[in-house]
Amino acid sequence: MPVIVVANPKGGVGKSTLSSNIAGYWAQQGHAVMLGDIDQQQSAGLWLKLRPPQLPTIQTWEIDDQLVAKPPKGTTHLVLDTPAGLAGKRLDAAMKIADRVLIPLQASVFDIYPTRDFISRLMDHKRSGKVQVAVVGNRVKDHTKATEHLQEFLDTLGVPVIGLLRDTQNYAHLAAHGLSLWDVPATKVEKDLAQWAGITAWLDRP
Numbered sequence: 001m002p003v004i005v006v007a008n009p010k011g012g013v014g015k016s017t018l019s020s021n022i023a024g025y026w027a028q029q030g031h032a033v034m035l036g037d038i039d040q041q042q043s044a045g046l047w048l049k050l051r052p053p054q055l056p057t058i059q060t061w062e063i064d065d066q067l068v069a070k071p072p073k074g075t076t077h078l079v080l081d082t083p084a085g086l087a088g089k090r091l092d093a094a095m096k097i098a099d100r101v102l103i104p105l106q107a108s109v110f111d112i113y114p115t116r117d118f119i120s121r122l123m124d125h126k127r128s129g130k131v132q133v134a135v136v137g138n139r140v141k142d143h144t145k146a147t148e149h150l151q152e153f154l155d156t157l158g159v160p161v162i163g164l165l166r167d168t169q170n171y172a173h174l175a176a177h178g179l180s181l182w183d184v185p186a187t188k189v190e191k192d193l194a195q196w197a198g199i200t201a202w203l204d205r206p
Contacts, residue, residue, distance in 0.1 A: 011084035016043035024180020036061030050178030
């Protein structure tokens with residue numbers, strides 16, 4: 001059963017956006033998806049409450065930050081949204097259940113350096129050999145110095161960069177209605193779906 005943990009020590013980098021859209025993608029594929037949220041802000045949890053009932057079902061994974069609750073039988077895919085500052089015992093608990101960790105990153109020096117340290121901690125973790133780690137550049141603006149610096153940084157990471165997502169209001173508009181990119185006509189989000197191609201290929205990989 002795939003368990004995707006979306007994590008970054010910084011807040012506001014797009015963890016809930018990634019988590020909800022991953023859950024939405026898998027739900028549209030017909031999988032039995034659960035979305036857990038151990039962030040106090042409960043952004044992913046709110047998104048689930050806003051989700052229209054006629055859309056493919058995504059169940060709430062009722063857990064706390066110790067991750068003690070097992071998903072019910074019948075669940076095939078799990079997504080976990082995590083808080084800023086994930087470290088110590090909470091990081092250990094997340095790594096214990098994860099088979100993949102996806103790290104969103106924005107083009108800001110205040111995000112880049114903490115993320116580099118976080119990736120180093122993941123690589124040094126005792127379960128690092130059993131957990132796939134990848135990075136997604138988020139809210140990327142073309143032809144800016146910040147994006148150039150981000151690209152230079154990504155080239156030094158030593159972990160796969162599976163997507164660069166543009167800075168667009170589409171995600172905010174969709175989230176306000178409990179929707180993912182896969183819940184609206186493709187023509188409305190064509191550019192964004194194209195940018196997710198590398199991410200979905202990584203998600204679908206055995």
